[in-house]
Amino acid sequence: xxxxxxxxxxxxxxxxxxxxxxxxxxxxxxxxxxxxxxxxxxxxxxxxxxxxxxxxxxxxxxxxxxxxxxxxxxxxxxxxxxxxxxxxxxxxxxxxxxxxxxxxxxxxxxxxxxxxxxxxxxxxxxxxxxxxxxxxxxxxxxxxxxxxxxxxxxxxxxxxxxxxxxxxxxxxxxxxxxxxxxxxxxxxxxxxxxxxxxxxxxxxxxxxxxxxxxxxxxx
Amino acid sequence: xxxxxxxxxxxxxxxxxxxxxxxxxxxxxxxxxxxxxxxxxxxxxxxxxxxxxxxxxxxxxxxxxxxxxxxxxxxxxxxxxxxxxxxxxxxxxxxxxxxxxxxxxxxxxxxxxxxxxxxxxxxxxxxxxxxxxxxxxxxxxxxxxxxxxxxxxxxxxxxxxxxxxxxxxxxxxxxxxxxxxxxxxxxxxxxxxxxxxxxxxxxxxxxxxxxxxxxxxxxxxxxxxxxxxxxxxxxxxxxxxxxxxxxxxxxxxxxxxxxxxxxxxxxxxxxxxxxx
Numbered sequence: 001x002x003x004x005x006x007x008x009x010x011x012x013x014x015x016x017x018x019x020x021x022x023x024x025x026x027x028x029x030x031x032x033x034x035x036x037x038x039x040x041x042x043x044x045x046x047x048x049x050x051x052x053x054x055x056x057x058x059x060x061x062x063x064x065x066x067x068x069x070x071x072x073x074x075x076x077x078x079x080x081x082x083x084x085x086x087x088x089x090x091x092x093x094x095x096x097x098x099x100x101x102x103x104x105x106x107x108x109x110x111x112x113x114x115x116x117x118x119x120x121x122x123x124x125x126x127x128x129x130x131x132x133x134x135x136x137x138x139x140x141x142x143x144x145x146x147x148x149x150x151x152x153x154x155x156x157x158x159x160x161x162x163x164x165x166x167x168x169x170x171x172x173x174x175x176x177x178x179x180x181x182x183x184x185x186x187x188x189x190x191x192x193x194x195x196x197x198x199x200x201x202x203x204x205x206x207x208x209x210x211x212x213x214x215x216x217x218x219x
Numbered sequence: 220x221x222x223x224x225x226x227x228x229x230x231x232x233x234x235x236x237x238x239x240x241x242x243x244x245x246x247x248x249x250x251x252x253x254x255x256x257x258x259x260x261x262x263x264x265x266x267x268x269x270x271x272x273x274x275x276x277x278x279x280x281x282x283x284x285x286x287x288x289x290x291x292x293x294x295x296x297x298x299x300x301x302x303x304x305x306x307x308x309x310x311x312x313x314x315x316x317x318x319x320x321x322x323x324x325x326x327x328x329x330x331x332x333x334x335x336x337x338x339x340x341x342x343x344x345x346x347x348x349x350x351x352x353x354x355x356x357x358x359x360x361x362x363x364x365x366x367x368x369x370x371x372x373x374x375x376x377x378x379x380x381x382x383x384x385x386x387x388x389x390x391x392x393x394x395x396x397x398x399x400x401x402x403x404x405x406x407x408x409x410x411x412x413x414x415x416x417x418x419x420x421x422x423x424x425x426x427x428x429x430x431x432x433x434x435x436x437x438x439x440x441x442x443x444x445x446x447x448x449x450x451x452x453x454x455x456x457x458x459x460x461x462x463x464x465x466x467x468x469x470x471x472x473x474x475x476x477x478x479x480x481x482x483x484x485x486x487x488x489x490x491x492x493x494x495x
Contacts, residue, residue, distance in 0.1 A: 035455050103355070105437060110455040131355040132437025133444075135451055139433065142329065147338040148354045 001027050001198065002041060004034040004053035006077065006137070006155060007181065010214040011051070011202075017210065018201050025194055033111070033136065034058075041066050041186060048195040051183040051202075053077070054112040058182050068189065071182040073219035074202050075211045078176045079116045080156045080168040082144050087167055089150045094124040094171065097151060105140050105149040108133040113140070116177040117153040123175035141166065155179065157215040180219065254466055259459040266463040271440060272449065276467065279426060279446040282357065286364035286425035287418055294372040294421070295414065299406070301373070302380035313377075317370035324367055328434025331363060336435075359436035360443050364425035371424055372417035379413030380406070419479050423472050 003011045008031045015027035030037070030047070034057035041047050042064055050067070051074065052058040061067050083091050089102060097104050106128070107114030114133065121128060131149065134140045140152035145165035159168030183199050185192060201207050208218050259266075266272065301313050319327050335342040335353050345351040353359040387409060391401040407414070429447040436443040438452070446468050453461035 033455070039454075039458070105355075108438065108452050108455075110452045130439070132439050135433055135438055135448065139437075142434065143354075143437065146329065146332045146336060148332055148336045 001049050001051070002030045002032075002037045002045070002047040003051040004037065004057075004181065005031050006053045006157060007031070007051055007075075009161065010075075010157075010211050010216065013210045014202055014207050017206055018198055021201075021206075022197065025197070027198060035060070035111075038064070038066075041188075044188075046188070046190070047186050048189040048191050049183055049199060050186055051181065053181050054115075054179045055182070056112070056115075058184065061184065061186075066187050068185040068187045068192070071184040072199050072203050073180060073182045074207070075181045075216035076219050077155045077157055077179045077181065077216055078171070079113075079120055079153055080159050080170055081151055082141060082154045082159050082162070082166050082168055083151050084144060084147055085164060085167050087169070091151050091169060093169075094120060094126050094175065097121075097128045097153075098126050100129065102151060103149045104128050104130045105132040105134055105143050105152045106130045107137055107140060107154075108135060111136055112179055113137040113154055113158075116155075116179060119177040120153060120171060120175055123177075160215040181216070182219075251469065254462055254469070258462050258466055262459060263463050266460040267467065269460070272446075272460070272464055272467075274441050275444050275446045275449040275464075278357070278360070278441065278444065279468075280471075282360045282364055282445060283368075283422055283425040283428075285361045286368050286428075287422040289361065289365045290369040290372045290421045290425075291414070291418055294369045294417075295376055295407075298373045298376035298380060299402070302377045303385070317374055319366050320370045320374075324428065324430025324432075325434050327366055328363060328431040331366060331431065331435040335362065354435060355437045355439065355443060357436075357442055360432050360445060363431040363435040364428045367428050367431050368421040368425040371420040372414075375413050375417030375420060376410060379410040383409050415479060419476060423476065426472060427468065 001011070001015070011029060011031075015029060018027055019025055030040075030045075032040070034052045034054060037047075037050060037052075038057050038060050041050060041061065050058075050061055052061070052071075058067075058071050062071070081091060081094065081097070083089065089096075091097070091102070096102070106117045109115055109118050113136075132139075132143070134143070134152075137154050137158050140149070140154050141158050141162050143149040144152050145162055156168065156170075159166060183202060185195050185199065189195050202211075212218065297316060301309060301316075322330070331339075332342075332354065333339050335345070337343060337346045337352055337354070342353065345353070353362060383406070387405050388401050391405045392398070396404070427447055428445070429451065432443070432445060433448055433451075438444050438448050440449075446464060450461050450464045450468070453464060
């Protein structure tokens with residue numbers, strides 16, 4: 001099971017629940033950035049199922065002819081502004097991020113969270129001068145949680161995962177971006193039956209309620 | 220004379236050792252050959268002369284040279300103290316100062332936040348009194364690189380100081396030279412090969428530094444985006460360009476390591492061996 005790193009916590013739980021209900025079946029995970037996973041599968045890594053955090057990487061796998069069948073949507077993730085606990089700078093909306101006094105960090109547009117932030121800022125018509133374009137979403141979370149940056153834009157689920165170290169400010173639905181996570185069986189799967197069972201389990205009630213508990217929305 | 224020495228050396232080496240050495244060479248060469256094999260040679264020049272790549276390369280060279288300079292200025296005195304002065308807790312101090320070699324660089328970057336960030340132990344005062352903020356600046360990159368690279372110089376130089384015959388220093392002192400003069404004119408020349416080797420190691424480590432840099436200094440083109448960072452991002456969007464940039468990084472390091480070893484380091488060693 002090759003799954004995007006943003007799904008780490010939720011999928012680890014789902015894997016445990018799956019093994020409980022299907023004695024004898026074990027799910028082994030390889031978590032990494034979606035694009036890294038696509039590269040690994042393209043190089044012949046032994047994956048049965050691929051779970052992508054966003055559509056573009058799923059498309060990459062399908063276009064490379066490495067997927068079997070159609071992808072199954074499993075969850076949707078939206079974005080929020082992340083600030084220090086207590087929001088000392090009083091950030092309320094995306095428009096506040098253009099304040100030059102504020103240290104804003106975003107993701108690079110090379111990774112999904114950066115493309116999301118780009119869409120949101122464009123939707124809101126706001127120009128931001130970020131101090132850093134982080135190479136992954138956890139980089140933004142780390143800098144805000146450590147108090148080195150005042151604000152950033154990350155996935156809602158990352159704000160939840162940061163716990164007490166950071167707080168989230170919800171974004172209005174009309175400017176927010178959506179990242180759609182989906183799963184697909186790989187062309188080279190050696191256990192297609194068990195793999196199909198697992199995909200159904202994630203899309204089913206147990207999988208969906210676990211994903212919801214980590215802040216994901218159902219597709 | 221030189222050739223005869225080499226020949227004798229070759230004959231005397233047991234075969235298993237040669238076989239193992241060959242395996243080692245393959246182990247290091249194969250990944251490099253893999254990169255060269257996958258490199259998009261027809262587009263290489265375009266990727267290389269890309270403005271963003273050149274900016275990152277320039278920043279990498281500037282920052283790594285600064286990190287090397289700082290490592291020499293602060294690392295050599297420390298190595299000297301560790302090698303020559305017997306003080307309580309010396310082993311602990313030595314371990315402390317090379318700890319960043321084994322620390323995962325990302326953790327090193329977070330630790331630098333806690334020390335030098337605007338909420339850090341020292342950083343909050345830098346911020347409040349002098350209005351100095353290190354994260355997200357080029358200076359922050361240099362500090363992150365120095366933190367990770369300097370131990371390589373300290374370890375190399377300290378080892379050389381231990382091996383050096385300290386009677387030369389004693390002789391210089393008895394002949395009336397001051398401590399400072401002795402250090403400059405006797406100690407430093409005697410350890411020069413190790414000093415250069417240590418500096419080159421530290422420089423190479425600084426040039427390839429990724430984790431501490433991206434954590435402490437962030438990633439912004441022209442300010443903090445060094446070549447390893449732009450290679451990492453290119454892997455996400457344009458793997459072909461990532462390979463070309465990685466090869467540039469490797470080629471530069473390779474040229475310097477080979478060039479310096481032969482011209483300075485190897486030469487001195489050979490002379491030293493002959494005279495001994």
